[in-house]
Amino acid sequence: MRETKNSAIIGVGLSKIGKFPETPVTSLMVDAFCNAILNAKSDIREIDALIVCSTLVESNFMTAHRLAYFLGISGQLSSCYTVDVGGAGPVSGLILANDLLVSGRAKNVAVVAGDKVGSLSGRELVLKANSKINHPLYPKDDPSLPVIPILYNSIAQWHMDSYGTTREQLAMVAVLMSIQASRHPNALNRKVLTLDEALSSRKVASVTNVLECARPADGAGAVIVSSEFSALNNPVYVRGCGEGVGCPYPQREIFEDMFSVGRATKIALSDARLRVEDIDWFGIYDCFPICFLKFLEDAGLVPVGLGGQWIEEFYDNYTEMSAPDDFPVNTHGGLLSFGAPWEAPAMFSIIEAVEQIRGVAKGRQVTNPHSALVYGNGGIFTSSSVVILSN
Structure with a gap:
């Protein structure tokens, strides 16, 4: 068990979110980092460790070291790591930061993630993603075969065949996320979708349409994690951590x-000495609806096979007029509506969790959440990272 309340997030920062073809990824990361420093009421000279998630568009050698150079902090760092575990990266980066702080190897760690896939054409994105995943059975150079959606689609189809999950239940996730995003001023999509719109959007694979895919975006996010803080920093504590492979x-x-994800969640909850029922807010990775659904089941929020029914119940009862308390999940809109700069979007979930616990999530604030769970997923359920935050 890690020492409780020994490590805390004291600052969060976002860059602009959208499509910015002329803005380098590094510039977006710098903006997010600087905003996090300001939010922490800290000083860049106090940062002694830097953790950065790898990128797709600018596949720079040693991404973290490159960012450290641009920030002018290389000489003051005791640790500098590039994390490459797919979309689990921001959460794994936060876990690594916590380990550095608890062990005494660092005092103030910045974790940064960003990319700019929103500026790519659909063809460019598919080719880059196919090349990155390098599946042995699919050609990397065929833009008509988007390998990642196809593989998630196979799992969605398996779940439908195995448990009776319906096509409509999967698409309902996109509708729910659009309601959440409609309340966030920085969300890429603020239009509330209908179920018919989700189901009639362009087909990407047999049971997956384009509005059920993570929404490509340019952008970055950052957090400052520290072992030296006061109440003035409005700290949010890293209480439990877990990873699974x-x-x-x-x-x-x-x-x-x-x-x-079930193993990662179990480890994180044990580390925090909590049950899943004790969690007040959830940041669930929703690159595709099946990813969202499998977390519900594997984390123990609902029995295996009944994730679709859980989703349908919320779809039937949750509207634009509902209070955020009625659905304290991805209150920023998740990957499906807030925006997904490749491996960075779990950072947006971390930032939203911090803002919820701090009570500053204007217009979408859940009432007095004391704990939050954030899940990041890398590859096709290849890497799972879960962190539990609390006040």
Whole structure:
């Protein structure tokens, strides 16, 4: 068990979110970092460790060291790491920061993630993503075969066949996330979708349409994590951490034990000495609806096979007029509506969790949340990272 309340997030920062073809990824990261420093009421000279998630568009050698150079802090760092575990990266980066702080190897750590896939054409994004995932059975140079959506689609189809999950239940996730995003001023999509719009949007794979895919965006986010802070920093404590490892690709036969998020969640909850029922707010990775659904089941919020029913119940009862307390999940809109700069969006979930716990999430504030769980997923359920935050 880690020492409780020994490490805390004291600052959060966002860059602009959208499409900015002329703005380098590094500039977006610098903006997010500087905004986090300001939010922390800290000084850049106090940062002694830097953790940065890898990028797709600018695949720079040693991304963290490059950013440290641009920030002018290379000489003051005792640790500098580039994290490459896919979309789990921001959460894994926060876990690494916590480990550095608890062990005494650092006092103030910046964790930064960003990319600019929103500026890519659909063809460019598919080709870059296919090349990155490098699946042995799919050609990397065929833009008509978006490998990542196809692989998630296979798991969605398996869940439908195995448990009776419906096509409509999956699409309802996109509708729910659009309601959440409509309340966030920085969300890429603020239009509330209808179920018909989600189901009639362009088909990407057999049971996956384009409005059920993470929304490509340019942008960055950053947090400052510290072991030296006061109440003036409005700290949000890192209370529990867990990670899990799955298969590099879905196997020919899909089975429940291939998913790693259940193990990661169990470890994080044990670390925090909490039950999943004790969590007040959830940041659930929703690159595709099936990812959102599998977390519900594997984390123990609902029995295996009943995730679709859980989603449908909230869809039937949650509207634009509902209070945020009625659905304290992804109150920023998640990957499906807030925006997804490749491996960075779990950072937006971390930032939203901090703002919720601090009570500063204007227009979307959940009443007095004391704890939050954030889940990041890398690859196709390959890497799972879960962190629990509290006040």
